[in-house]
Amino acid sequence: MWLLFLTLILFVILIKAERSMPFLKDPPRKVLESYRTNFKLFMFNEIALAILSIESIYLLVDVFSGYGLLSGMADGPVKYLLAFVLMDLTLYSWHRSEHIFKFLWGFHQIHHSDACVNVTTSVRFHTLGLILVVAVKALFFIVMGLNSALVLYFESIMTAFVILQHANITYPYERHIGKIFIVPQLHRLHHSRALSQRDKNFGVVFSFWDRIFATHLDAVPEGIGLSYIERPSYVQLLKMGFINAADGIGDFFRTTRRTYSALNQFLHFNN
Structure with a gap:
């Protein structure tokens, strides 16, 4: 609840700062549409995560707190x-994987579909995408052997x-x-329509990971x-996430079958 209060x-x-000194001069109707869609996704995700009790995953952290690296x-x-720097590196790597x-x-891609980047874009995520990143964070804490109190601060x-x-x-x-931290100027480029720009500036907190890699x-x-x-609409975004993810799983299995078939042919030829 405290995190929701901080977010709001x-x-x-x-939002008040954006209205008084916006960097990108998007039409008010376009911004309002973005706000509506993003807040609907935000509320849906809050309800879904509460029902699934996804935050209970962090309870596993205490069990392994004395055994990690x-x-x-x-x-x-x-x-x-x-620990915080290593967690940021983990999230940088996860972000690149996405x-x-x-x-x-x-x-x-649901997050990147917003046509005007603004503060509400920060909550424009697919529900299953959020569940996966929560699992990544929980696994990080378990591997590192950190206590659950740090979860709240981090x-x-x-x-x-x-x-x-x-x-x-x-x-x-x-x-x-921006030489040390990810600032709006750097992350705004990450939301570019151009693929060559979108696949840049993956950092979450520190910008030096992007420079190193x-x-x-x-x-x-x-x-x-x-x-x-x-x-x-937010409903279309949720459906789109499932459809495209299913296609991705299909591609994975098709690639696996082709690799297995090629390996069998190679072994059979050499025998």
Whole structure:
């Protein structure tokens, strides 16, 4: 509940900032349509996740808190900072995977379908996409051997960054701050219609992962959104995620069968 309250407070502040000093001058009707669709998705996901009790996955963290890779380190700022940096690297890797694998992209493209990036875009996600990322975070905490109290702190920081980086605003020294952290200017490019720009700037909190792994780009986006998705309703977005994800699973099994067949032919030929 506290996380929902934090999210709503940031929404109010940043929506007001977007209205008074927007970076992209989108037509009011277009922005309003984006707000409506995104808030409907947000409410649907909140209800769905509450029904599924997905946050209960984090209860597993306490069971394994003494057995992970960092369990031998003394609790303190060094351990917490190291864990947070490693978690951000994990989410950077997951985010790249969502763009590489068709199954994951089937869900993640819902987030990219918004034709005008604004603060509400930060909650425009497919329900199953959210469930998967929660599972990734839970697995990270288990592997690292961290206690569940850190989940609350890390999730608060991550949520604040995700909301802020989608805001349609600019502010002083943004480019300088962007050398360390993901700022709206960098993440806005990630929502470009151009594939060469969309597959850049995957960072969640820190921008140096993109620099290290050569996915950093500082440029002006060539349009926003996806050219093949125009003005969908939130129901259409949910259906689209399932359909495309199913296609992705089908491609995976077809590729597996072809690989298995080719391997059999190779072994038979050599025998």
